[in-house]
Amino acid sequence: MVSQDDTFVEASRGIDDDRRAELTLGALVCLVVLLLLGMVAFVLREAWPSFAHNGLAWFGPGGSVDNQIQAIFTSGDLREAAQYTFHAWPIVWSTILTTTGAVVIAFVSALFVAVFIVEFAPDWLKRVLEPVVRLLASVPSVIYGLVGVLVVVPFIGNHLVTQGEKASVTPVIQLSGYSLLAAVLILTVTIAPIMIAIFAEGLRSVPRGWIEGSLALGVNRWRTYWKIAVRTARPALVAGTVLAVARALGEAVMLSMVSGSVGFAPNPADGLIFLFEPSRGLAATIIRNTEELSSPPMKHTLYAIAAVLLFSSAMLSLIGWAAKRPMKRYLVAGGSP
Amino acid sequence: MSAVGAPASPGAVRRSESSSSWRLSDRIGLGFAWLLGLLFCAVAVSIVIYLLIQGVRYVRPSLLVTSPSAGYTQSETGGFLDPMIGTLIVALLAMAIAMPVGIATAVWLSEFARPAGLARVAESTVEMLAGTPSIVLALFGTIIFESPALGFLSQTSGGIVFGRSFFAAGAMLSLVALPLVVSTVREGLQAIPTHVREASYAVGKSKIATTRRVLLPAARPSVITGAMLGVGRVIGDTAIIVVLLGATLNLEGVGGVPLLGTLRGTGSTLTSYIYDNAPTGDYNQPNKAYAAAFVLLVIVLALNAGVDVFARRAKELRWG
Amino acid sequence: MKRVSRLAATAVTIASLAIPASAGAVTLFGSGSSAAYPYFQELFRVYHQLHHNVKFKYIPDGGNAGVQDVQAGRSEFAIQTRLPLPSDAGTTWDKLFLDGMCIAVNRSNSASDISLSNLANVFLGIDTSWSQVPGSNLTTTIDPVGRNSSAGSYTFFQTSVLNGKTQSSNVFQAQSDGLVAVAVNRDPNAIGYVGLSQSGSGSGVKKLDVNGLACDAANIRNESYPLFRYIWSVLPNNHPSVAVERFLDWVRTSKVAGRVIGLAGAVPAFNK
Numbered sequence: 001m002v003s004q005d006d007t008f009v010e011a012s013r014g015i016d017d018d019r020r021a022e023l024t025l026g027a028l029v030c031l032v033v034l035l036l037l038g039m040v041a042f043v044l045r046e047a048w049p050s051f052a053h054n055g056l057a058w059f060g061p062g063g064s065v066d067n068q069i070q071a072i073f074t075s076g077d078l079r080e081a082a083q084y085t086f087h088a089w090p091i092v093w094s095t096i097l098t099t100t101g102a103v104v105i106a107f108v109s110a111l112f113v114a115v116f117i118v119e120f121a122p123d124w125l126k127r128v129l130e131p132v133v134r135l136l137a138s139v140p141s142v143i144y145g146l147v148g149v150l151v152v153v154p155f156i157g158n159h160l161v162t163q164g165e166k167a168s169v170t171p172v173i174q175l176s177g178y179s180l181l182a183a184v185l186i187l188t189v190t191i192a193p194i195m196i197a198i199f200a201e202g203l204r205s206v207p208r209g210w211i212e213g214s215l216a217l218g219v220n221r222w223r224t225y226w227k228i229a230v231r232t233a234r235p236a237l238v239a240g241t242v243l244a245v246a247r248a249l250g251e252a253v254m255l256s257m258v259s260g261s262v263g264f265a266p267n268p269a270d271g272l273i274f275l276f277e278p279s280r281g282l283a284a285t286i287i288r289n290t291e292e293l294s295s296p297p298m299k300h301t302l303y304a305i306a307a308v309l310l311f312s313s314a315m316l317s318l319i320g321w322a323a324k325r326p327m328k329r330y331l332v333a334g335g336s337p
Numbered sequence: 338m339s340a341v342g343a344p345a346s347p348g349a350v351r352r353s354e355s356s357s358s359w360r361l362s363d364r365i366g367l368g369f370a371w372l373l374g375l376l377f378c379a380v381a382v383s384i385v386i387y388l389l390i391q392g393v394r395y396v397r398p399s400l401l402v403t404s405p406s407a408g409y410t411q412s413e414t415g416g417f418l419d420p421m422i423g424t425l426i427v428a429l430l431a432m433a434i435a436m437p438v439g440i441a442t443a444v445w446l447s448e449f450a451r452p453a454g455l456a457r458v459a460e461s462t463v464e465m466l467a468g469t470p471s472i473v474l475a476l477f478g479t480i481i482f483e484s485p486a487l488g489f490l491s492q493t494s495g496g497i498v499f500g501r502s503f504f505a506a507g508a509m510l511s512l513v514a515l516p517l518v519v520s521t522v523r524e525g526l527q528a529i530p531t532h533v534r535e536a537s538y539a540v541g542k543s544k545i546a547t548t549r550r551v552l553l554p555a556a557r558p559s560v561i562t563g564a565m566l567g568v569g570r571v572i573g574d575t576a577i578i579v580v581l582l583g584a585t586l587n588l589e590g591v592g593g594v595p596l597l598g599t600l601r602g603t604g605s606t607l608t609s610y611i612y613d614n615a616p617t618g619d620y621n622q623p624n625k626a627y628a629a630a631f632v633l634l635v636i637v638l639a640l641n642a643g644v645d646v647f648a649r650r651a652k653e654l655r656w657g
Numbered sequence: 658m659k660r661v662s663r664l665a666a667t668a669v670t671i672a673s674l675a676i677p678a679s680a681g682a683v684t685l686f687g688s689g690s691s692a693a694y695p696y697f698q699e700l701f702r703v704y705h706q707l708h709h710n711v712k713f714k715y716i717p718d719g720g721n722a723g724v725q726d727v728q729a730g731r732s733e734f735a736i737q738t739r740l741p742l743p744s745d746a747g748t749t750w751d752k753l754f755l756d757g758m759c760i761a762v763n764r765s766n767s768a769s770d771i772s773l774s775n776l777a778n779v780f781l782g783i784d785t786s787w788s789q790v791p792g793s794n795l796t797t798t799i800d801p802v803g804r805n806s807s808a809g810s811y812t813f814f815q816t817s818v819l820n821g822k823t824q825s826s827n828v829f830q831a832q833s834d835g836l837v838a839v840a841v842n843r844d845p846n847a848i849g850y851v852g853l854s855q856s857g858s859g860s861g862v863k864k865l866d867v868n869g870l871a872c873d874a875a876n877i878r879n880e881s882y883p884l885f886r887y888i889w890s891v892l893p894n895n896h897p898s899v900a901v902e903r904f905l906d907w908v909r910t911s912k913v914a915g916r917v918i919g920l921a922g923a924v925p926a927f928n929k
Contacts, residue, residue, distance in 0.1 A: 021545035025445040029459050032442060032515075036462045039477045046480070064826060070806030074744065076725050109373050116374030120367070125378075131645070132381050138637050140573030142608050143630045147384060149615050150623055166798045170785040174800050174827045176844070189380065196377075222363040222370075243468075250470020253575040257617045261805075261830050283472050283576075288832070290580050291718035292807050293479065294729040306473045313468040317461075492714070497686055497730055499714070589714070591684065603714075619832075621839045 043307050049297075050304035053084035058304065062087035065263030069289065069301070076295025086301050090265035092308075094279035097180060097266060098255065099248045102187035107241060110192050111230070114199035119225050133200070136193035145254035148186040153177040153258055161276050169270075173277060178260035181275040186258050187251060191244040198243065202236020203229050235324045242320035246313050252283035259284060282309055392631020395624040401632070405586040405610070414622060417629050419587045420610035423503075424572050424636075426599070427582075427606055430507025431514055431571045436564060438511070439518030444548055446519070447526040467516035471509075475580035478509040482581070491601055492591045501583035502591075503600045509577045514567030521566060525559020525651060526552055558651035565644045569637060575608040584609060607633045685901050688716040689723025689735035690809050692834040692852030693756065693888050696921045697736060700908055703917050711900060717833060720809020724748060727893050734901045735891035738852070739813035749892045753909050755924035757853045758813060758884040759872035761838060761862035763845045768793035770866040773883060777818050779848060782825030787846065795846060802840045802849030805830040813886055814850050838862050853877070854922050877924045888923070 051058055068086050075083035117129050157177020166175045206229045214224040230237075260278020263285070268274050280288070282305050292298045359367075400416035442459065450456040482491060483500035491502035529552055537547040553560070583589075583603025590598035605613070607629050613619050614626035687697075694717040701713040718726070723735030728747050738758075741750045760776060762768055769792055778784040780801050787795035803824055804811040815821060831837045837851040838860045849862075853872065856864055864872050867883050876882035890905045908914045915928025 015543065017543040017545050021543075022445075022449045022451070025441050025449060026451075026455070028438065028441050029445050030455070032438060033455075033459050033462045036466055036512075039474075042480055043473065043477060066806075066826070066830070067823060073725075073806055074721065076729075109377065112370045112373040113377045116370045120370055121374060129374075129378065131641070132378075132385070134645075135385075135638060135641055136381055138569050138573070138641055140575065140608055140633060140637070142573075142575045142611050143388065143633065146611055146615050146626055146630055147387065149617055150626075151387070163797055167785070170782070170798050170827050172782075172826055174829055176800060176829065189384070192377075193381075220359050220363060222359065222367045226366060246468040246470075250472065252470065252472040253579070253612060257612075257615055261832075262826070264826070283470055286472050286476065287576060287579065290476075291716070291722050292725075294722065294726045294731045296729075303476065306476050309470050310473050313470065314465055317464055317468050492684060492686075497733065499686065583714075585714075589712075616839060616843070617832075617836075619835060621836070 040310065043303055043310055046300060046303035047307035049300040050084055050086060051307075054086055058086060058088055059092055060087050061089035061265070065090045069263070069285075069298075072301055073289075073292050073295050073298045076297055082297040084297055084300070086304070088282075088305070088308075090263050091280060091282055091285050091305075093265045094180075094259070095249065095281040095283075097279070098183045098187055098259065098281055099245060101180075101184040102191060102248050103241065103245050105184070106188045106192040106195055106244060109188075110195035110199055110240070111237070113192075114196050114203055115225060115230065117196070118200050118203045119221075119229075130200075133193050133196050137197050141190055141251060141254040142257075144186050144190050145257035148182055148254070148258040152182045152185060153179075156182055156276065165273050165276065169273060169277075173262060173264055175273070175276045176260075176278070177276075178258060178278045179276040180259065180266050180279055183255055183259035183279070183281075186254060187248055190251065190254065191247050194247065195240040195244050198236055198240030199233065202233035202240070205236075206232045238320055238323045242316050242323075246316050249309060249312055249316075250283055251281075252287040255281050256284035256287050261288065388627070388630060388634055391627040392634070395628040396631050397628075400625070400628055405605075414620070414625065417607065417610055417625065417632075420605045420607045420629065421632070422588060423582070423604040423606040424608075424633075426503055426604070427507055427510060427578070428568050428571050430503060430600070431510035432564060432567060434508060434511035435514040435518050435567055439515050439563065439567075440522055440553070440560065442515075443519045443522035443526060444553075447523050448544060448548055448552075463516050463519050466512060467520075470576075471513055471574050472576040472580070474509050474512055475577040478505055478577065478581050481505075482508075489601075499583070499603075501581050501603055503582065503602065503604065506578055506581040507600075509581060510571045510574060513574055513577070514571050517566045517570060518563040521559050521563030522556065525556035525563075528559075528651075529555055556651075558647045561647045562644055562651060565640050565647065569640045569644070572606070572633070572636065573608065575612055578606050578609045579612060582606065582609065584613065607636075682710045682712070683900055684712045684714055685734070685898065685904065686714050686732050687723075687734045687736065687901075688718055688726045688732040689891070690720040690738045690834075690888070691717035692720075692738050692758075692808075692810050692854060693736045693923075694834075695854040696754075696756075696888070696918060696923050699917050699921045700914060703913065704904060704907060707913075711904070719805070719807035719811075719833075721812060722807035723809075724891050727891050730893070733893075733898045734905065737889040737891055738809040738886055739816070739889075740887075741889070742812075745891070747894050749894055749897070751890045751892075751905065751909070752887040752926065753890050753905065754888055754918050754928075755877050755880075755926045756886055756888050757872050757877045757882055757924075758810060758817075758850055758886060759853055759856045760848065760865045760867060760884075761841045761851050761856045761860075762848050762865055763841055764861065764863050765845045766793055766795060766848075766863065768865060770869060773818060773868055776867065777820070780814070780819060780824045780828060780850075781822060782827055797846045800844050800847045801825070801828045802831055802837050802844075802847050803828040804834070804837065804850070805832060808834075810834065810850065810852060817884055817886075818850075857922055874919075874922075874924050887926070 065088065071083045072086065117126060121129065154177055156179055161175045161177065169175060210228055210232070211224055214228050215221065259280060261280060262278045264277060264279050266274050266277040266279050286302050286305050289298065289302060293302065401421065402418055403416035404419050405417055406415040446456060446459060479500060481487060482505040483498050485498055488498040490504040492499040533551065534547060537551050582605060584605060585603045586605060588599055588602065588604040590602040611626050611629050614622045616623065694715065697715060705711060720737040720739060723732065724737060724745050726732035727735045738756065760771060768790055771790060775784065775790060779799055780803065784790065785799055787793045787797055787799055803814065815824065829840060831840055834852045834855045837849040838855045841847040841849045842861045856862055870876050870882045872882055877885045892901065909927050910929060912929050915925035918925045
């Protein structure tokens, strides 16, 4: 017979254990949060001189970005008069172009392919495609970059770019296969499997009853699926797109391998040549210049670029969260990846 | 076009629905889906097969066991044993930090989560970390590890802190793996129905004891899935390695202490080896790059298969 | 029994982790030129064989980046391939040995000679077609390959060939010296400036004569080749490392180092 006192003592010991555990775990979580917030603060603090000097013109056009980078870097030698002038528009424009191009193409393709995989593909094909999609989604991006550099870039350089086109843009830039087209293609191949996987999961969790009800009403299969399942899976579509855009923005290594090494803003007014023009995005610029971190003005400029990337990815998370809220009534399908 | 069958109530006549009776826009839609689906198959298959063919062409068992060395032609430059060891070290180091911290965070978020404000901030911060580009984490790593206070984690000479070592790379990579571990373990814990917890409390166990003895062992498949996903992410990252690992071909340890010296020293991993051997890198040996890519792909395939097995086991748990 | 074995295991682990490093082992940090890096890989190796306790860690991030590393205290010494400028304040420069900057074209190009002014026009974007370079069998557009601004070779080319002007924006900026040779090797229409070390017989590129003089050791030794240059060592003014100074003296003056330099492809200048 356990006395009342015994159980009370044991229960209170349990409560002490819990409180201790809660405090320890809570402290650990606090530490992690502080570390991450500290990271954001550090990056912003190091980035401030570059932004302070340039103001909003930091994002604008004005001169050759590569020359500015060179001036910033060499001014680290002198102990006075550090140069901070930096107009990042060509790099920002390159990032906008590659990201938008890749996300648009990947979104359309991924949506149709996901619908195909979940609904219209024959069973044997379904069983083959699902693991293939998952495998492709987990391939490291440097491998895609390798295939891009060894297959796509020479193909574009040798077969798609003509001598006439090359001659027409020399001496401004060199058309050598490292181009916007290569960058968009490889980036699309990198982010599409992720989108397909998330879209497919979202489509699969649409309640079967809704689809069958629509079919019973006589709506044809395609229309049913399109109007009902895709609509219901909208939170998954948003989640997948946000994830893909975040991945595309932060892709440094692969893009530095295929997009060219020039800080040039491709000009749509150039016609077809526009696709073959080299450029360099924000993340690729950082990774190309990490060896110049010892020059203080260069360090501040690189951190400014990193701050822009950090801010963009934070904004993306926010947009994703805000876009999913009005879709709460579709809670059955989707949710976070 | 394919004929698609409509679900029918039992006993009713099965009428198969041919798409020829649809409106044009719907048929175009279906055709587009088939076209893109097959195109995707073709592209995916060709990429995988291309890599496999190139890999098989250039991979030889000797590459896996010889160290890289400097040289001019492909035959002089050795294999990639050191990058493979480097990948292993970096993965172990990153998971050694990410697993405990990740599981602890997941447990706190799932079982305690008080005060609610802190819980929300923690959730948002981890999600923000998930979306942060790894190049930003790499830059942040240079600030931390080049400070004199942390000089013991890399090399110092004459007051200069080198700041690049396995410790530095491993620590930043653990941040990359952390969100995956947290979300997977949290999902696993939340999938356990409340009656299991209540049964445990009813026999007098405290919350933390319940978690340790009942919940975590039950969520083991999720923990393992989270670990494998984290490892997959870590071995695929190149940006942090390029910035924080010092990019030496061979593992170069520091000082005479065996294990600690290697961790404080520099080296390379399969990903940075591929990056350096691509035509845009310093060494430009495409054959070696293909071989290393093949090995990396095989490792990723194995990890994927493992994730499949354990994710299925997690779903199969029945609580009655 | 269990406790004893566990204690023993712990003791062994701690002891193995605490084995003191070999007495006097020192690692010297350097950075700078990638064009001179092949020479220094050999020099580091031979010096380590002579002095087993000295190891080197060198980052070939470009000569100009190396100088900034020394100024910022991130590196104990730097190797540069251009002359010192007023902006390199706070550092001491010393000549080590001779090297040259060669002009490389693809093997399929029949050009064999180029004048300095023609070369300048190519890299300034004034001459854009191979038909404007006498001796070449090609009529296609020229693809110039050069270096980026952290390279000493870039500044050297700028001062010696372009007379201080910036290279044209269509020049492909390779990240290291070796990559210039790689780019020229792959593109029949390419021309690039690359150091002597990376344009040798194993590199696959063809070297052009400049103003009629070949880029080889003989012409560099008597300083007749127009683009000869010294390889410089850069040390901080304050408290340079004694071990580094000892190494650099060995490189500059010892007979063994002279032989290593010659075998590696450069030209010893002061070695006995």
